[in-house]
Structure formats: C-alpha cells, structure tokens
Amino acid sequence: MTTEIVVVPHTHWDREWYEPFQRFRLRLVALLDEVLDTMEREPGYHFTLDGQLACVDDYLEVRPENRDRIAALVEAGRLAIGPWQILLDEFLCSGENIVRNLELGMDRADKLGGAMPVGYLPDMFGHTAQMPQILRKAGLLHACVYRGVPSAVVTDAFAWVAPDGTAIRTQYLPAGGYGNGAHLFHDPAGLAERAAAFVATMRRWHGPEGPLLAMYGTDHSAPVRGLPEMVAAIGARMDTLSGYITANNGAYDGDVDGLPRVTGELRSHARANILPGVISVRAHVKQAMGRAERMVERYAEPLAALWGGEWPGRFLDMAWWRLVDASGHDSVTGCGVDETAQQVAARIAEAEHLGQAVRDMVTARLAAGVPSDGVLVVNPTPAARAGVVLLDVAGSDPLVDAAGATVPLQPLEYAPTLLLDEEMDPATALTFIHGTELYGQHITGWSAEDGVLTFTVARESALAFDVADLRDALDGVTRVRILAEPRRTVAALVQAPPLGHTSLRPRPADQVFTASRTEGAVPAGSHDPACWLASGSAPLPVRCDGQTLDNGLLRVTIAADGTLTLFGADGTTVTGAGRIVDGGDVGDTYNYAPPAEDLLVTDPVQMESELVHSGPLVAAVDVRRAYRWPAAGDGVPDTPEVPAPRRASRTEEVVVATRVELRAGEPFVRLHVEFDNRCADHRVRLHVPLPEPATQSHAEGQFAVVTRGLTAEAGCGETPLPTFPASGWVAAGRVAALLEHVTEYELTGDGDLALTLLRSVGYLSRNRNALRPEPAGPQLPTPAAQSRGLRTVRLALMPCASWQDVPPAAEVFRHDLLTVAGTAEPTRPLPAPAAGLSVTGDGVTMTSLRMRDDWHELRVVALTPDPTEAVITGDLAEARHADLRGRPGDPVPVQDGTVRLPLKPWEIATIQFRKL
Numbered sequence: 003m004t005t006e007i008v009v010v011p012h013t014h015w016d017r018e019w020y021e022p023f024q025r026f027r028l029r030l031v032a033l034l035d036e037v038l039d040t041m042e043r044e045p046g047y048h049f050t051l052d053g054q055l056a057c058v059d060d061y062l063e064v065r066p067e068n069r070d071r072i073a074a075l076v077e078a079g080r081l082a083i084g085p086w087q088i089l090l091d092e093f094l095c096s097g098e099n100i101v102r103n104l105e106l107g108m109d110r111a112d113k114l115g116g117a118m119p120v121g122y123l124p125d126m127f128g129h130t131a132q133m134p135q136i137l138r139k140a141g142l143l144h145a146c147v148y149r150g151v152p153s154a155v156v157t158d159a160f161a162w163v164a165p166d167g168t169a170i171r172t173q174y175l176p177a178g179g180y181g182n183g184a185h186l187f188h189d190p191a192g193l194a195e196r197a198a199a200f201v202a203t204m205r206r207w208h209g210p211e212g213p214l215l216a217m218y219g220t221d222h223s224a225p226v227r228g229l230p231e232m233v234a235a236i237g238a239r240m241d242t243l244s245g246y247i248t249a250n251n252g253a254y255d256g257d258v259d260g261l262p263r264v265t266g267e268l269r270s271h272a273r274a275n276i277l278p279g280v281i282s283v284r285a286h287v288k289q290a291m292g293r294a295e296r297m298v299e300r301y302a303e304p305l306a307a308l309w310g311g312e313w314p315g316r317f318l319d320m321a322w323w324r325l326v327d328a329s330g331h332d333s334v335t336g337c338g339v340d341e342t343a344q345q346v347a348a349r350i351a352e353a354e355h356l357g358q359a360v361r362d363m364v365t366a367r368l369a370a371g372v373p374s375d376g377v378l379v380v381n382p383t384p385a386a387r388a389g390v391v392l393l394d395v396a397g398s399d400p401l402v403d404a405a406g407a408t409v410p411l412q413p414l415e416y417a418p419t420l421l422l423d424e425e426m427d428p429a430t431a432l433t434f435i436h437g438t439e440l441y442g443q444h445i446t447g448w449s450a451e452d453g454v455l456t457f458t459v460a461r462e463s464a465l466a467f468d469v470a471d472l473r474d475a476l477d478g479v480t481r482v483r484i485l486a487e488p489r490r491t492v493a494a495l496v497q498a499p500p501l502g503h504t505s506l507r508p509r510p511a512d513q514v515f516t517a518s519r520t521e522g523a524v525p526a527g528s529h530d531p532a533c534w535l536a537s538g539s540a541p542l543p544v545r546c547d548g549q550t551l552d553n554g555l556l557r558v559t560i561a562a563d564g565t566l567t568l569f570g571a572d573g574t575t576v577t578g579a580g581r582i583v584d585g586g587d588v589g590d591t592y593n594y595a596p597p598a599e600d601l602l603v604t605d606p607v608q609m610e611s612e613l614v615h616s617g618p619l620v621a622a623v624d625v626r627r628a629y630r631w632p633a634a635g636d637g638v639p640d641t642p643e644v645p646a647p648r649r650a651s652r653t654e655e656v657v658v659a660t661r662v663e664l665r666a667g668e669p670f671v672r673l674h675v676e677f678d679n680r681c682a683d684h685r686v687r688l689h690v691p692l693p694e695p696a697t698q699s700h701a702e703g704q705f706a707v708v709t710r711g712l713t714a715e716a717g718c719g720e721t722p723l724p725t726f727p728a729s730g731w732v733a734a735g736r737v738a739a740l741l742e743h744v745t746e747y748e749l750t751g752d753g754d755l756a757l758t759l760l761r762s763v764g765y766l767s768r769n770r771n772a773l774r775p776e777p778a779g780p781q782l783p784t785p786a787a788q789s790r791g792l793r794t795v796r797l798a799l800m801p802c803a804s805w806q807d808v809p810p811a812a813e814v815f816r817h818d819l820l821t822v823a824g825t826a827e828p829t830r831p832l833p834a835p836a837a838g839l840s841v842t843g844d845g846v847t848m849t850s851l852r853m854r855d856d857w858h859e860l861r862v863v864a865l866t867p868d869p870t871e872a873v874i875t876g877d878l879a880e881a882r883h884a885d886l887r888g889r890p891g892d893p894v895p896v897q898d899g900t901v902r903l904p905l906k907p908w909e910i911a912t913i914q915f916r917k918l
Contacts, residue, residue: 006201007183007238008246011229012050012219014125014180015057017088019332020766020780022341026222027060033224034061038071041080044230049075050082050219050243053122054089055110056327069114076115082242084108084117085142088330092123092130093281093727094288094744095329096295097704097910098849098861100130101886103326104140108887118244121145121170124180126331128276129268132705134172135164135910139886143256144247145172148179149276150268153717158207158215161258163265165706165908169258173247175217176207179274183216184223187232197236215246267708269726272717277337277592277778281727282685282746282761284336284343284591284787289795290350291334292743295325297357300817301382304851305364308501308838313853314360321356324349337591337779339766340786365822368503371833372824374462376507380820381498384841384848388497388541389819390619390665396460396489399508403497404832409506410495410666412619417491421459422484428455428472431482438467441484450475460487461823493619495541495666498819501838501851501876505824541667543618548611551621551664551671556801558664558671564609564627566662568671570801574693574736579799580673581689582606582658583756584631588645588683590765591787592778594723599648603631606658614661622663631656634683634762643770646683654680670740670800670811679760682788686760690799692735692753699749700805701728702812705849705863705910707805712749721773724748725758731812732757733805740798740808740815759795762788809847809865839876846872846905854888857914864905872903872911881915890914 013033018026034057041047051057062069075081087107092100111117121137121144123129128150137145145162151174162172175182182204186196204214216238218229226232233240241249248254269276281288298321306314328349332338338346369378377393392414395401401409421441438444444463449456455476498504542554551558557569561578568576584603589595606627614622632649661674675688699710714722725748731740732747734755739747746758764787767779798815802808841848845866852859862872874881877899883891894901894913905911 006214007197007216007236008213009183009216009218009233009238009240010050010243010246011048011225011240012180012217012243013052013223014219014221015052015054016221016332017056017060017330018342018345019338020782021339022345027064029222030057031061031064033222035065036224038068038075040225041075042071046230046240048080048240048242048245049225050118052089053084053118053120053124054086055084055107056088058083058114059110073114079242079245082118082244083114084111085119085121085140087326089123089125090329091280091331091335092126092133092704093128094334095291095325096299096729097132097863098299099295099325099329100136100704102322103329104136105887106322106326108140118242119144120173120244120247122243123147124175125149127278127280127335130704130706131267131708132164132703132908132910134162134170135166135168136705136886138168138170138256139910141885141887143171143254145170146175146243146247147172147268148175149274150270151273152264152268152270152715153272155262155264156207157209157262158204159261161261161263162268163263165266166906166910169263171251171254171256171258171261173215176273177203180217181220183218184220186216187218187226187229190228190232190235193232193236197238213246213250267703270715270717271720271722272715274718275720275774275778278723278725279589279593279761280335280337280591281725281744282594282758283763284789285758285760285793286789287334287336287343287347287350289743290347290354291328294350294354294357296816297354297361298322298325299850301820302357302360304382304501305380306360307851307853307858309368309503310364311367314363315853317356317360318852321353324353324356328353336787337766339782340784343786365820366825369822369825371826372505373507373826373828373830373832374824375828376505376824376832378503378505378822378824379496379498380503380822381501382817382820383813384500384839386498386500386840387814387819388495388667389814390493390667391496391819391821393492393494393506393821394489395492395508396487397508398488398490401492401494401506402509403504403506404834410619412493412615412617414491414493414615414620417486417489419486419488420483421486422482424482425480426482428476428479428482431455432469432472435469438463443486446487448472450479453478454481454483455479456483456485458485458487461489495619496819499835499837500840502836504835505832507824507832544621544664544666545618546613546616546621546623546664548613548623551623551662553621553664553666553668555667555669556664556671558662560611560623560625560662562609564606564611564625564660566671566799568737568799568801571669572801572803574801574803576693576737576799576801577691579690580660582627582629583687583689584629585685586632586634586649586683587685587761587763589771589773590763590768590778591784592767593720593771593774594685594725594761595645595772597646597648598772601632601649603629619666620663622661625660625662627658627660629656629658630654631681631684633681645768645770645772656680668811668814670798670815672796672798672815674794674796675759676792676794679762679790679793682762682764682790684762685758687756687758689754689756690737690739692755693737693801694735695753696735696749699726699732699734699747701726701732701747702730702809703727704729706908707865719775723773730816731808733802733808736802738800738802738805738808740800740812742796742816757797760789760793764788806845806866809845813847837876839874841872841874843872843905844868844870846870854914857916859884859888859912859914861910861912862903862905863911864907864909867907869907870905872905874901874903874913875899877918878915879918881913884912884914886910886912
C-alpha cells in the first residue's frame with residue numbers, strides 16, 4: 003500500500019460530561035503522561051490535542067514540571083495545541099465569548115510554541131454563520147468540522163462562507179467524523195483489509211488523488227501501543243491535523259476558488275446528529291449565562307474603560323476565564339450529569355459576581371460625586387436614551403435633574419414608616435443595634451419621653467451613635483418605637499447620554515423649576531396623564547384600566563383566558579399572544595421526544611387579573627392562570643429502556659403568573675412569567691400567533707441575523723425538528739420576541755411562534771429515543787434536569803413591520819439603565835450629565851468596549867444586509883484598525899473627535915483608539 007493514508011493520532015477530550023471535571027482530569031493526566039512518554043520514545047510520533055488549550059492547562063496544573071516537554075514537542079511540530087481555549091457550543095454563548103475563547107487559546111498557545119493554524123470544530127452541535135469571518139479575522143485560513151454539514155457537500159473540503167462574504171477553506175470529516183480512522187488499528191490482524199476499505203470509502207469524498215485523512219482517536223482515548231509499527235505496516239505516515247491540512251494545500255493563501263460553497267450556519271441533520279434539544283434543557287443555566295455575559299461585556303468592561311480608574315484587568319480576565327470554561331459543548335449545553343451542571347452554574351455565577359464587582363466599583367466612583375439624597379443613573383448603551391428607571395427615594399418631593407428641571411415621575415409604592423411599636427424591655431431593644439444599624443437602616447436620632455424610647459432611622463448614616471449614651475435615659479421606659487424616614491418607590495423618565503451618566507435628586511416644591519410643557523415635563527409630583535403632551539422629548543403617557551394598556555405606540559388588551567392582543571402603531575394586530583402550552587417530553591438532555599400518546603394542556607382552569615400600576619410612566623397588570631398539568635410517570639411504565647407511552651393521569655395544579663408591563667416610549671410589552679414547576683417529563687412553551695403567514699424566521703445569532711425556513715434538513719436518522727436557537731430576539735410574520743438569553747423557538751404548523759420556557763427530562767441520554775436512532779451518550783439519570791421549582795422568564799413582544807426594526811428595541815430591553823445612590827455630602831450640587839462614547843449607524847451594534855494596553859478597543863458589527871457606516875464620537879484623538887486578537891492594523895482617520903467607519907453588510911470590525 004502507498005502513503006495514501008495520513009494518520010492523525012488524537013484524543014477528543016470532553017473536559018466534563020458524564021463525569022464532573024476533576025474526575026475527567028485524573029484520566030487526562032494519565033493519558034498525557036503516556037502520550038509524552040511515547041512521543042519522546044518514538045521520534046516519528048505525532049499527536050493532536052483536540053484543538054483546545056484547556057487540556058494543556060488542566061494537565062500542567064497537576065504536572066507543572068512538564069511544561070518544557072510540551073513546549074519542545076509543540077515547537078518541533080509534532081504536538082498540535084489550540085487554537086481554542088475550550089471546544090465550545092457556538093450557539094449557547096455570545097459572539098464576544100467566541101472571540102475571547104479564541105483569543106485566550108491562541109495567546110496561551112503562543113507561549114508554548116504556537117497554536118495549530120486550523121479552526122478545529124470537531125464535535126460542536128452545529129456551527130454559527132459568522133465563524134468563517136471570526137476565524138479569518140483571527141488569522142486562521144482553515145476550519146475543520148463534522149456536525150451540521152448539509153447534504154450538498156459531497157467532498158471532504160468546501161468553502162464555508164460567512165454572511166459578509168468571507169470564505170474559508172474547510173476540511174469536512176466524513177464517514178465517522180473525528181473518529182473516522184479509530185477502527186483501523188485496534189488489532190494487527192486484518193489491518194491491510196481495513197486500510198483498503200478505508201481508502202475505498204474516503205476516495206469517494208476526496209477524489210482519486212492526494213493523501214487521505216484518518217483521524218485516529220475517540221472520546222477520552224489514549225493511543226494504542228504499537229501504533230507506529232502498524233502505521234508503517236500499511237505504508238501510511240503520521241502527522242498532526244495541521245500538518246496534514248497545510249501539507250495537502252501547499253502555500254495556501256486563502257483562495258477557495260474551485261471548492262463547493264456553503265453559506266451561513268451549519269445546522270443540517272443530513273450527515274450527523276446535531277442534538278438540538280440541548281438549547282432548551284436546564285434553561286436556568288442558559289439564563290445565567292446570558293446574564294453573566296451581559297454583565298461582563300456590556301456593563302463591567304465598557305464602564306471600566308470609560309469611567310474607571312486603573313483598569314481592573316485581572317478581575318475581568320478571571321470573569322472571562324469562567325465564561326469561556328462554561329461555554330464548553332458539554333457544559334453550558336446541560337447534557338452532562340447533574341454534578342457537571344452544578345459546577346457549570348457555579349462557574350457562571352462567579353463570572354457574574356466578578357462583573358458585578360467591577361461594575362459596582364466604577365459606579366461607586368461616579369456616585370461619590372452625587373449628593374447622598376440623589377441618585378446616579380448610568381446608561382450602558384452607546385446611544386442617547388430616554389428611559390424609565392425605578393428609584394427608591396426619600397420624602398415626597400419631586401425629582402429634578404442637574405439643571406433644576408422637574409423629571410417626569412410616577413409614584414409606585416410607599417415604604418412603611420412605623421417599623422416597631424411594642425411593649426418591650428429597653429435592654430432587649432439595645433441588642434438589636436449594631437453600630438448605627440437598626441432594622442436594616444441607620445439611626446439618625448433618638449428620644450426617651452413618657453416611657454417610650456423612640457428611634458428614627460434612615461438609609462444613610464448621619465449620626466455618630468454609641469449605645470452607652472442611651473443607658474442613663476432608660477429608666478421608666480416600657481415601650482420601644484422605631485420610625486423610618488418616609489421613602490417611596492417611583493418610576494422616573496430619565497434622559498441619559500450615551501455610555502454616560504446623569505443624576506437626580508429630590509427638591510422641595512418651592513425650589514423646583516418646572517420645565518415648560520413643550521419640553522415634555524410632567525408638573526412636579528403629578529402622575530395625571532392629562533399633564534402629558536405628545537410634543538417635545540416626552541413620550542405619550544401610559545394608560546391602563548386593568549384590561550387595556552396603551553402608551554400611544556402599542557395597545558395591549560387582556561382577554562378572559564389571560565392571552566393578549568397587541569395593536570401596533572402601524573396597524574399590526576397580534577391576537578391570542580402569551581398562550582401557555584404544556585406537553586409531554588420523554589426524551590433526554592439531547593433530544594426532545596413526545597410520548598406516543600401526548601396530551602397538550604392549553605386552557606387554564608382559572609384566570610384572574612389585578613391592576614398593579616395605571617401609568618403614566620409604567621402600567622402593569624398581574625395575570626394569574628391556573629392549570630392542571632400531568633405529573634408525568636405515575637401509573638405508566640417509565641424506565642430508560644421503555645419511555646412512558648403517555649402522560650400520567652395524576653395532575654398538579656400550577657399557577658402561571660405573568661406581569662404584563664407597558665412603559666412610556668417603548669414599542670414592546672414586557673412579560674415577566676413565573677411558575678413553580680412541580681411536574682416531570684414535559685415541555686412548556688409560550689405561543690404567539692403570527693399576524694400574517696410566514697415562511698421564514700429571522701433570529702439574532704452570534705454577530706449575525708440568521709434567516710431560517712420552516713423545516714430542517716434530514717438525513718442521518720435524527721428527526722429534524724424545526725426548533726432553533728435565538729440569542730437576543732426572533733421575528734416572523736410581523737411580530738418579534740425580545741429575549742434575555744438564548745431561547746429555543748419554532749414556527750409551528752398552525753402559524754404560531756412558540757418559545758420554549760422549560761424542558762424537563764430525567765436522563766442524560768436514553769438508549770431509546772423516538773426521535774433519535776442511537777444513544778447520544780451514556781444512559782444516566784439526571785433528576786436535576788427536571789428543573790423542578792420556581793422558573794422565571796423575562797421577555798417582551800413587539801409588533802414590527804420588518805426584523806430591522808427589532809435590534810434597537812432589543813438593545814433597550816436587554817440593557818437596563820443603572821441606578822446607584824449618591825454618597826457625597828448632601829450639600830453638594832448634582833454633577834452635570836456626561837457622555838462617554840456614542841456609537842450610531844444603521845444596523846450598527848456595539849459588542850465590546852475594553853482597554854488593551856493603553857488603548858481603548860471597540861468592536862462593532864453591522865447587522866444589516868446593506869453597506870452602512872458606524873459613527874463613533876467621544877473626543878477621539880487617534881484610531882487604528884485591529885484584528886480579533888487585538889493586533890494593530892492601519893490608521894483610521896479621526897475628524898473633530900469622531901471616526902466614521904464604513905462597514906460592509908454583516909462585517910465585524912474592531913478599532914483601537916485614544917481619547918483627547
């Protein structure tokens with residue numbers, strides 16, 4: 003036999019999966035000990051370490067003395083490491099998380115001799131549309147994939163094209179994926195016959211000429227002993243994956259002419275399972291991931307870059323390490339055992355806490371310039387914004403801004419002022435005091451008269467208090483009272499500068515300058531909608547009578563069954579939105595599967611509603627619907643081998659509480675859905691009937707808007723359900739859902755947009771799954787994947803003429819204005835509003851702003867099919883292009899503190915700049 007076969011020994015290392023991380027690491031250390039010994043003993047031995055630096059880092063934390071051994075093999079081209087830090091799930095993390103993953107992996111690999119120059123993506127459950135652009139802008143010219151490749155690909159190499167037109171040569175792994183050569187060397191007997199069969203199979207993909215790639219390795223596998231001799235016996239040679247690809251393509255410069263082209267995301271079921279149920283299982287983990295990514299990407303980093311002091315790089319690095327680690331394709335997916343899911347959730351929580359700490363450090367710095375009776379308001383979005391904020395303020399006076407103008411205001415609720423009034427031994431009362439703290443507030447004064455000891459307390463400390471001062475005044479005291487300062491929660495309409503801050507404070511009515519109505523202000527203390535005008539900067543008021551909410555942009559009515567009808571300003575009407583549908587699911591963490599005799603519960607047994615707020619800034623109604631959902635499993639055989647054929651006859655009462663909220667100036671209605679999940683083996687979805695028929699949906703992905711049809715391509719055996727992931731929003735048929743985290747959706751056959759709120763299952767993988775012909779993993783119980791307990795989801799619904807109307811609304815919905823109590827002396831005036839950085843342009847979205855060395859680094863994406871321009875304003879002094887690894891490029895012109903950056907459709911662009 004000739005050297006037609008190039009054998010690439012490797013291991014596919016799931017860092018955590020059916021065992022938690024530390025148990026897998028013990029096996030990793032043993033495997034790499036053996037690999038290093040074998041490579042040093044056999045000079046011709048090569049090994050590819052799964053494309054992720056996590057394997058190296060996890061190993062060296064246990065064996066730090068072996069660092070130089072690894073570096074020597076990498077530098078010799080025999081051991082391939084990177085370019086990823088971890089093999090991620092591309093759909094369950096943000097685009098920025100993908101970039102940071104690649105950045106971390108390549109930077110770490112450079113310190114050990116260099117990263118494998120191939121975007122190795124061997125086991126991800128499909129691939130995002132912009133991956134070719136991401137890889138290319140990080141300096142990689144090759145990709146290598148397995149799952150998700152459509153049937154149109156009939157060769158083992160193709161040109162994968164991103165939405166912006168970036169094309170990258172992509173090695174496809176047919177006929178077994180990353181283990182297509184794993185069967186070759188299990189036994190010297192029959193080796194020649196197996197090699198001949200392998201060549202015959204692969205020639206159908208590769209063509210009659212050129213070497214054939216044999217990926218020799220499987221999950222967590224070590225190389226078989228005697229491998230070099232067996233490779234030599236069939237006349238083959240060993241190499242790394244990058245060695246095979248680069249040798250096979252010579253001095254490749256990125257030209258993909260002559261290769262078949264595939265554009266956009268790879269989510270076909272034609273060649274391999276893509277296991278789409280991971281999008282919706284353990285939904286609380288996806289929710290936490292979205293929240294943590296948003297905290298680090300859009301609050302901590304940008305605010306620290308613009309308003310912080312010394313750059314808190316180590317804290318942010320630690321946050322990103324945890325987010326990247328959590329993004330693994332067996333981690334955030336939720337398709338591991340319960341112990342793995344718990345570790346992932348803890349990692350994500352730590353990332354959020356680190357982001358919160360940095361955010362709070364920066365806002366505390368700004369709040370030090372705001373008087374203690376005032377409130378700092380910070381805008382995390384890069385456009386000027388009028389938004390409603392909820393504030394806790396003292397007294398009943400109106401609020402004013404730094405110019406003294408009255409701020410539109412709506413009282414929501416009042417805090418109790420009498421916290422305690424009881425007959426009590428005063429010595430007992432003194433034990434309640436800790437420093438100046440009493441009942442969660444601070445003592446501002448006290449008196450002892452007529453046998454009553456009275457404390458006054460407030461949120462801010464204003465008294466140097468010593469308990470000893472009280473003791474001589476306690477004679478005859480038999481009663482204790484605690485009085486709090488009057489406080490209230492209010493909604494205020496605030497004008498906030500881009501990525502900047504403003505502030506408010508109460509003022510007595512006789513000191514308030516009330517802006518004229520043409521400026522859109524509400525008279526001090528008023529919440530009468532009649533005070534509002536449509537002219538000027540203020541939006542129309544919100545009105546609500548308990549059944550109808552209306553803000554002039556959107557009218558929402560609540561039906562007798564608790565569903566909503568939305569009337570958009572353009573005449574679009576959405577009827578029956580918010581219907582809750584509960585159905586059975588006897589699948590597993592990988593794939594939804596309904597029971598053979600499913601029962602859908604769609605109608606509540608009881609509905610009630612309650613008016614909460616009537617406007618003019620915020621209107622809200624609480625809708626409570628009670629359902630009887632099957633408990634699942636009782637009374638029917640339900641084992642891993644034989645899933646329950648039907649849902650249980652025993653039911654649980656579940657109350658789904660939905661707060662329907664409409665704010666002034668917002669073209670969408672906010673929904674806060676909450677229920678206590680007491681059932682097992684089921685799926686809960688929220689349905690939105692489409693105002694008009696739709697043959698396709700548009701959903702935000704990672705740096706892209708993905709257009710999908712009503713079906714998915716079949717082929718390998720897995721039933722191709724048309725359920726898809728949406729990151730920030732999804733739109734179809736003139737209605738959009740705005741989302742806080744990656745959410746599974748489907749355009750159903752009866753014309754609904756269905757959003758999965760919960761999917762409860764009890765097994766990692768079932769050997770018998772009605773919608774998947776073979777197991778996706780071991781058959782292990784995962785009781786925590788039933789997700790019992792309280793489930794809360796925030797989303798919004800919006801009539802829209804086009805999907806292009808949706809991104810600005812989603813930006814506002816996902817990024818609330820921040821409010822922080824002032825901490826300066828109360829005599830200090832309010833600071834003037836200050837802008838940080840403005841980023842505008844049709845379809846332009848900011849995805850990252852941070853410091854890199856002594857430069858600000860900004861990343862934007864053009865979410866538009868048309869050429870556009872990003873306008874970046876903020877006293878810029880100089881600017882330059884950069885790639886996705888932060889390496890500087892050509893200068894960018896700056897004029898009058900502004901950069902005008904032309905962008906191609908769907909282009910991801912990074913610039914670095916210095917400010918004046």
